[in-house]
Amino acid sequence: MNAIALGEGRAHKILNAWAKATTSKDVEKVIRSVAVREGEHALAFEKRMWELGYGLREREDPNFKKALKIAKSDISDRKKFEKLSLGGANSNGDGTDFLGGIFADKNIDIETGALFGRYISEERDSGRLLSGCYKALKADNKKQKKAKKKK
Numbered sequence: 001m002n003a004i005a006l007g008e009g010r011a012h013k014i015l016n017a018w019a020k021a022t023t024s025k026d027v028e029k030v031i032r033s034v035a036v037r038e039g040e041h042a043l044a045f046e047k048r049m050w051e052l053g054y055g056l057r058e059r060e061d062p063n064f065k066k067a068l069k070i071a072k073s074d075i076s077d078r079k080k081f082e083k084l085s086l087g088g089a090n091s092n093g094d095g096t097d098f099l100g101g102i103f104a105d106k107n108i109d110i111e112t113g114a115l116f117g118r119y120i121s122e123e124r125d126s127g128r129l130l131s132g133c134y135k136a137l138k139a140d141n142k143k144q145k146k147a148k149k150k151k
């Protein structure tokens with residue numbers, strides 16, 4: 001839970017920076033909706049940890065600064081997906097993720113289990129939103145390249 005809370009909090013900051021930087025309203029809509037979810041997940045998991053008697057243990061992520069810089073930069077949204085490995089960019093496409101393994105722990109209490117269930121469902125939906133957005137950007141890019149060739 002600690003790793004999820006920290007990871008989601010960082011993703012929230014990265015995606016918020018990207019949402020501010022993009023010039024596309026469509027991309028902003030997707031990135032901002034996922035950013036809000038990530039921020040809420042960070043707080044929901046931190047809250048649950050406090051309820052269970054543990055605080056959040058801060059741990060540095062050596063990749064965070066670099067990812068934030070990419071998100072804020074003026075490179076294209078399509079390239080951001082690739083550089084940040086989001087929306088299925090750089091994945092092997094076998095559809096597996098680490099999320100299913102969370103329920104391997106059979107001692108999970110009901111409230112924490114419910115939180116994980118919602119978290120997993122939202123993460124997968126966010127994955128679908130991001131992948132749809134990345135595919136649309138790739139298709140746009142192809143169209144632009146074709147149009148350039150015709151000129």
Ligand SMILES: [Fe+2]
Pocket residue numbers: 007008011038123
């Ligand atoms: Fe996430």
